[in-house]
Amino acid sequence: KAGVTQTPRYLIKTRGQQVTLSCSPISGHRSVSWYQQTPGQGLQFLFEYFSETQRNKGNFPGRFSGRQFSNSRSEMNVSTLELGDSALYLCASSTTGGQGQDGYTFGSGTRLTVV
Amino acid sequence: QKEVEQNSGPLSVPEGAIASLNCTYSDRVSQSFFWYRQYSGKSPELIMSIYSNGDKEDGRFTAQLNKASQYVSLLIRDSQPSDSATYLCAVASSGTYKYIFGTGTRLKVLA
Numbered sequence: 001k002a003g004v005t006q007t008p009r010y011l012i013k014t015r016g017q018q019v020t021l022s023c024s025p026i027s028g029h030r031s032v033s034w035y036q037q038t039p040g041q042g043l044q045f046l047f048e049y050f051s052e053t054q055r056n057k058g059n060f061p062g063r064f065s066g067r068q069f070s071n072s073r074s075e076m077n078v079s080t081l082e083l084g085d086s087a088l089y090l091c092a093s094s095t096t097g098g099q100g101q102d103g104y105t106f107g108s109g110t111r112l113t114v115v
Numbered sequence: 116q117k118e119v120e121q122n123s124g125p126l127s128v129p130e131g132a133i134a135s136l137n138c139t140y141s142d143r144v145s146q147s148f149f150w151y152r153q154y155s156g157k158s159p160e161l162i163m164s165i166y167s168n169g170d171k172e173d174g175r176f177t178a179q180l181n182k183a184s185q186y187v188s189l190l191i192r193d194s195q196p197s198d199s200a201t202y203l204c205a206v207a208s209s210g211t212y213k214y215i216f217g218t219g220t221r222l223k224v225l226a
Contacts, residue, residue: 031212033212033213033214035216041218042203042216042217042218042219043159043203043216045213045214045215048212048213050212055212056211056212056213058213090158090159097212097213098147098207098211098212098213098214099147099207099209099210099212100147101147101164101166103149103161103164104149104159104161104205104214105161106158106159106160107158108157108158109158
């Protein structure tokens, strides 16, 4: 059973640019969640999608956006990058999206560095 | 007050000892609790989940939940150097569609 696939693994961007990250969940999982991980703040919730609908969004500026496609693959976009956006971005796949007992399976993450 | 609190550590234990990792949470309606292990440079992996008060055992791992005290813990018996990692506590509440993570406890098992 294939795991959660995130692409790209590493990314270096310049301030002011935009970036798109991709996540393919485990087959059959309809929920995709995105988290930002930094040394100081830990794992911070960005948003969750289920069957193409965003059901929850974290406290991030509007520069952070996402979407989910009919095949459950998800993308997140960050526009007008700032130095503080440098982080590990993790995608998590699950059947229910934080409900019940199934737990998340995380992808390997995308390490974004903004210079 | 943080929603999910963990001691950042490092918690150092000798090989073969029991490691005890603790987590407190603030939302009384939290329903699902998870422990993740994260090795340096890797993504978190699920170790245990617990939903009912009491203990849940899986191999060398035991999760303990006390909803009245808003406290969840993870015990690792016969700790091995390969258990050295950061352990993240996560809490979920019904209808929020998200986990809230603690900042993690770094565990070091000394050979």
